[in-house]
Amino acid sequence: MIVVDSSIKLDNFRRHTENYELGAVDIETTIANPFAGETKLVSVACSFGDVVGQTFVFKDDEWLASAKPNLESQQWVMHNGLFDRLMMLLWGYDLPLAHDTMAMQYLLDPDEPKSLEKISEKFLGLSSYKNIDYHNILDHPWEEVAEMNAEDTRRTLACFRPLADLINADPELSRVYQWIILPAINELIEVTVAGVPVDEPRLTELTELYAGVIDSLLWEILNSTPKPDPAVYKKGWPKRNKTTEETFNPASTKQVAHVLFDLWKLPVLEKTATGNPSTGADTLIQLETFYTEGFEQEWLGKLREFRKAKKVNDSYLKSWPKFIANGRMNPRYKLLHVVTGRLSSSEPNIQNVPRNKEFRRIFGGVEGYTWMKADYSQAELRIASWLAQEPTMLQAYQENKDLHALTAELVLKDSTPGARQVAKSLNFGLLYGAGANTLRRIARLQYGVFLSEDEAHQHRETFFDTYPALAGWHERSKNELILSGVVRSPLGRVRYLPNAKIPWKVEEMRGKKMHAILEGINMPVQSMASDVLLYSMNKIGPQVRALGASIIAEVHDELDLLVPDDRVDEVAVIVKREMEDTSWLERFGINLDVPMLSDIEVGTHWGSLTDWKQNGNG
DNA sequence: ATGGTAGGCGCG
DNA sequence: AAAGCGCGCCTACCAT
Numbered sequence: 001m002i003v004v005d006s007s008i009k010l011d012n013f014r015r016h017t018e019n020y021e022l023g024a025v026d027i028e029t030t031i032a033n034p035f036a037g038e039t040k041l042v043s044v045a046c047s048f049g050d051v052v053g054q055t056f057v058f059k060d061d062e063w064l065a066s067a068k069p070n071l072e073s074q075q076w077v078m079h080n081g082l083f084d085r086l087m088m089l090l091w092g093y094d095l096p097l098a099h100d101t102m103a104m105q106y107l108l109d110p111d112e113p114k115s116l117e118k119i120s121e122k123f124l125g126l127s128s129y130k131n132i133d134y135h136n137i138l139d140h141p142w143e144e145v146a147e148m149n150a151e152d153t154r155r156t157l158a159c160f161r162p163l164a165d166l167i168n169a170d171p172e173l174s175r176v177y178q179w180i181i182l183p184a185i186n187e188l189i190e191v192t193v194a195g196v197p198v199d200e201p202r203l204t205e206l207t208e209l210y211a212g213v214i215d216s217l218l219w220e221i222l223n224s225t226p227k228p229d230p231a232v233y234k235k236g237w238p239k240r241n242k243t244t245e246e247t248f249n250p251a252s253t254k255q256v257a258h259v260l261f262d263l264w265k266l267p268v269l270e271k272t273a274t275g276n277p278s279t280g281a282d283t284l285i286q287l288e289t290f291y292t293e294g295f296e297q298e299w300l301g302k303l304r305e306f307r308k309a310k311k312v313n314d315s316y317l318k319s320w321p322k323f324i325a326n327g328r329m330n331p332r333y334k335l336l337h338v339v340t341g342r343l344s345s346s347e348p349n350i351q352n353v354p355r356n357k358e359f360r361r362i363f364g365g366v367e368g369y370t371w372m373k374a375d376y377s378q379a380e381l382r383i384a385s386w387l388a389q390e391p392t393m394l395q396a397y398q399e400n401k402d403l404h405a406l407t408a409e410l411v412l413k414d415s416t417p418g419a420r421q422v423a424k425s426l427n428f429g430l431l432y433g434a435g436a437n438t439l440r441r442i443a444r445l446q447y448g449v450f451l452s453e454d455e456a457h458q459h460r461e462t463f464f465d466t467y468p469a470l471a472g473w474h475e476r477s478k479n480e481l482i483l484s485g486v487v488r489s490p491l492g493r494v495r496y497l498p499n500a501k502i503p504w505k506v507e508e509m510r511g512k513k514m515h516a517i518l519e520g521i522n523m524p525v526q527s528m529a530s531d532v533l534l535y536s537m538n539k540i541g542p543q544v545r546a547l548g549a550s551i552i553a554e555v556h557d558e559l560d561l562l563v564p565d566d567r568v569d570e571v572a573v574i575v576k577r578e579m580e581d582t583s584w585l586e587r588f589g590i591n592l593d594v595p596m597l598s599d600i601e602v603g604t605h606w607g608s609l610t611d612w613k614q615n616g617n618g
Numbered sequence: 619a620t621g622g623t624a625g626g627c628g629c630g
Numbered sequence: 631a632a633a634g635c636g637c638g639c640c641t642a643c644c645a646t
Contacts, residue, residue, distance in 0.1 A: 314640050346638060351629060352629035355629075526635065621644105622646100626639105629637080
């Protein structure tokens with residue numbers, strides 16, 4: 001390891017960048033919000049050569065700056081380049097990413113661990129070497145951090161060759177890697193840097209509103225909750241403050257269960273995974289029809305309202321301010337985490353913001369810019385109907401019909417708006433193998449629809465009679481998976497589901513086997529829908545940036561952009577064209593004979609959007 | 619104090 | 631005959 005701290009050593013580094021086509025780079029930083037300028041770069045290491053080679057380490061200082069031209073002209077392999085390249089970009093270094101060892105391992109088996117520690121153990125037989133607590137990285141001697149940093153790059157480079165051989169041996173994975181993953185890493189860096197604009201006064205306003213709502217709901221609940229039975233709940237309930245006596249905490253599932261099942265003697269309708277009585281929203285809804293001594297039905301509704309308000313307050317309103325820097329939040333996207341190939345997002349999770357307009361109106365409000373939302377219409381249903389080659393569904397989509405309405409008409413024999421809502425729960429639930437009971441729960445919880453047991457069974461049967469190819473596709477997927485224990489998405493992503501091979505006769509494992517089978521049915525659909533959007537994102541990003549616009553969020557089947565007001569039509573045309581164009585799938589050997597439709601909406605905020613109508617065409 | 623799990627619930 | 635899938639993150643609770 002050479003610490004670059006003289007012009008002679010810098011020259012040596014430069015010669016290496018000129019002589020080697022590929023090097024490995026890795027950085028060490030402190031843990032903080034980089035967009036608030038709080039993160040410190042501690043060390044940068046670069047490694048060259050396989051058997052014989054050299055590793056150079058820089059401190060974040062003038063020598064690193066002197067090496068900038070070489071750092072930016074070298075082709076690098078990184079382990080998790082999304083992070084390292086992003087961070088270096090924030091410090092002004094644009095490092096070309098040629099390969100990513102974490103991406104390779106992820107594609108080979110998305111269920112397997114993919115840390116550098118694990119893969120260097122697997123491919124190189126090397127043992128653990130990480131002995132630094134990143135939270136206190138500055139407390140360690142710099143040389144110690146640098147040595148670990150250097151070892152990271154040596155291992156990255158050493159793992160690269162065997163991983164590349166495995167990827168290259170799999171033409172399908174190679175295509176996903178080259179045409180989707182690598183471009184998406186670069187594109188997601190752009191999305192992350194762009195960030196989501198926050199209308200801070202609106203955040204403050206809503207936060208205050210919810211504080212009041214929670215207070216009054218809590219007061220109502222406390223005043224209608226019976227006193228606990230100390231004999232049953234012997235520890236007693238915690239005191240909220242010094243002045244009050246034992247007080248009920250509606251956020252405690254144990255206490256809620258005590259009230260419902262011990263004091264009011266309500267029946268236990270559902271159990272949790274560990275066998276305790278469930279107090280989930282669905283249970284509460286069902287309990288509303290029961291009558292027992294002292295039981296007040298309205299209490300259940302109040303508790304559900306309280307939980308809802310508390311949830312959005314704690315998970316969103318309360319947590320968001322700490323993520324805001326320069327008026328924006330910069331969610332971290334993970335491209336290499338979800339087993340199906342979807343993205344995930346965190347700190348904050350921008351993909352689970354409540355649909356409530358008041359919440360989504362917190363985002364946007366940038367003077368001179370328009371919020372543009374582009375989302376696929378029923379992406380997974382379209383892809384499933386193509387995979388299953390379900391003739392009735394395919395025809396509906398090819399004729400641009402509303403599939404939910406069609407299901408309402410054909411399965412429920414009812415064309416009212418209420419029936420369409422029921423039909424939606426059938427389409428989305430039964431597609432992935434829900435049984436009658438789950439169907440009832442989905443309908444209740446997500447669509448506010450109450451189905452009797454008979455209705456649920458009946459609808460399920462009629463549904464598969466109406467779309468018989470869907471049932472056939474389920475059957476084929478299941479049988480293939482049980483034999484092979486592995487499933488591939490149409491684009492070539494792979495997922496190993498060994499539990500599917502468990503014999504039926506092993507009774508206690510049947511649940512696991514069933515779960516694997518349903519995962520296997522879901523995976524190709526979710527995976528392909530996700531890849532279609534990722535590919536669009538990769539193509540759209542550079543084009544709209546040339547017009548001063550940027551992609552600011554990805555929500556599974558939706559892209560959100562911030563567009564200069566006078567470029568809205570131009571950008572919308574590009575976005576719609578790229579999202580609806582699926583001809584590139586031919587490169588993956590796919591001829592998608594179902595149209596993918598993208599709806600575009602525009603407005604000032606995420607929560608106040610109207611349909612985009614092309615000028616002179618609306 | 620700190621860490622991990624359970625239950626619950628927001629989104630696609 | 632029966633079986634939704636995929637996430638992140640909050641609080642409560644219990645173990646260390």
